[in-house]
Structure formats: C-alpha cells, structure tokens
Amino acid sequence: SQQGEEDPQALSIQEGENATMNCSYKTSINNLQWYRQNSGRGLVHLILIRSNEREKHSGRLRVTLDTSKKSSSLLITASRAADTASYFCATDGRYSGGSNYKLTFGKGTLLTVNP
Amino acid sequence: DGGITQSPKYLFRKEGQNVTLSCEQNLNHDAMYWYRQDPGQGLRLIYYSQIVNDFQKGDIAEGYSVSREKKESFPLTVTSAQKNPTAFYLCATSNIDEQFFGPGTRLTVL
Numbered sequence: 001s002q003q004g005e006e007d008p009q010a011l012s013i014q015e016g017e018n019a020t021m022n023c024s025y026k027t028s029i030n031n032l033q034w035y036r037q038n039s040g041r042g043l044v045h046l047i048l049i050r051s052n053e054r055e056k057h058s059g060r061l062r063v064t065l066d067t068s069k070k071s072s073s074l075l076i077t078a079s080r081a082a083d084t085a086s087y088f089c090a091t092d093g094r095y096s097g098g099s100n101y102k103l104t105f106g107k108g109t110l111l112t113v114n115p
Numbered sequence: 116d117g118g119i120t121q122s123p124k125y126l127f128r129k130e131g132q133n134v135t136l137s138c139e140q141n142l143n144h145d146a147m148y149w150y151r152q153d154p155g156q157g158l159r160l161i162y163y164s165q166i167v168n169d170f171q172k173g174d175i176a177e178g179y180s181v182s183r184e185k186k187e188s189f190p191l192t193v194t195s196a197q198k199n200p201t202a203f204y205l206c207a208t209s210n211i212d213e214q215f216f217g218p219g220t221r222l223t224v225l
Contacts, residue, residue: 033213040203040221042205042219048213088157092212102148102173105158106157107156
C-alpha cells in the first residue's frame with residue numbers, strides 16, 4: 001500500500017525559479033524522507049525530517065512537515081537544469097521487534113527544469 | 116549507487132523462464148530490500164531482510180523468491196509464476212533510517 005502521495009505529478013519550471021512539491025500521508029510516522037531519482041537510475045536520499053521537527057534545510061533544499069495535516073513539502077530554490085528528476089517522499093513504519101525501517105514510497109513528482 | 120551493485124543492468128527473459136537478479140553490498144548494512152518500479156509509478160516492496168537467514172514478504176511478493184545466506188548478498192528470483200514481470204527492479208540497503216539504492220536492473224519479458 002502506498003502511504004505517501006506527491007503533488008503535483010509533474011512540474012515544469014525555468015532555471016532559477018523555485019520548485020515546490022507536496023506530499024500527503026495517511027498514518028502516524030516517525031520520520032519522512034525525500035529521495036531523488038534520475039531517469040533510469042536508483043534513488044538517492046536527499047533529506048530526512050523527524051516527526052518532532054517542523055522544518056529542515058540542506059543546501060538549496062527546504063523541507064517542512066505538518067503532522068497535524070499529515071503533509072510535507074520540499075522546496076528547491078534557484079533550480080538548475082541538473083535538478084531535473086523525479087522526487088519521492090517516503091514514510092516509515094518500524095518493523096515489529098526490529099530496529100530497521102520499512103519505507104513506503106509515493107508515486108513521485110517529475111520535475112523538469114528548463115534552461 | 117555507492118557500495119551497492121546490481122547485475123545485470125538489462126535482462127531479457129522468455130515467458131516461462133525463471134531469472135535471478137543479483138544484489139551485492141559492501142556497506143555492512145543489516146537490512147536489504149527489493150523493490151519493483153513500473154513506469155510513472157513509485158516503488159513497491161517485494162521482499163526485505165533484516166538479518167542473515169531471515170526475510171519477509173513485502174506488498175507484492177507473489178511470483179518472487181529471495182535468499183539471504185550472506186550479509187553482502189540478497190538475490191531475487193523472478194519465477195514463471197509472476198505474470199507481469201517486466202519492470203525496473205531496485206535493491207536497497209539500510210542501517211538505521213535512510214535507504215541506499217543500487218543502480219537497478221531493467222527486466223523485459225519477450
């Protein structure tokens with residue numbers, strides 16, 4: 001079952017503009033993560049935000065989390081053509097009796113940054 | 116992609132054949148995962164393993180099998196019972212929170 005749902009499904013912007021992607025989820029979480037996938041490649045972890053955090057920054061990335069609305073947003077500032085990729089949110093669910101996490105991924109937002 | 120290798124990169128299978136996808140890691144991570152990704156879709160979990168000699172079914176395990184005899188290796192077999200196996204298969208590992216992904220294997224059934 002897919003917990004996270006990204007919005008919009010596709011986003012096309014010009015280089016230098018900001019890109020905002022949203023993620024909604026259904027059940028309680030310990031943390032929420034964002035991943036990036038270039039076409040035909042594996043996913044790369046971008047940022048993790050814990051349920052007791054409201055905002056986190058990493059370089060040109062800014063992630064917010066609103067647990068009351070069960071939603072998160074990923075903002076990429078001053079976008080570049082190299083940011084063109086699919087972006088996925090993933091929510092956790094701890095295994096019973098274990099310390100490792102099982103992630104549930106959304107369907108992703110395809111971001112195209114035009115030069 | 117880091118310390119996770121998947122082979123082959125492309126795989127073609129005739130209907131009715133079993134095929135095995137390789138996943139090897141040198142990150143010393145306990146947990147390993149197999150995901151399936153269809154065009155324009157997110158990742159769906161096939162199988163996962165938290166420790167050697169133990170693995171659990173994910174959301175879409177039917178038609179697939181795995182083994183975890185070594186910490187470094189988590190091969191996935193796509194059996195003839197999987198009716199629609201054409202997809203992009205991703206292997207991942209994790210230590211605590213984030214997951215690390217291999218480059219993927221694209222399987223096509225002819």
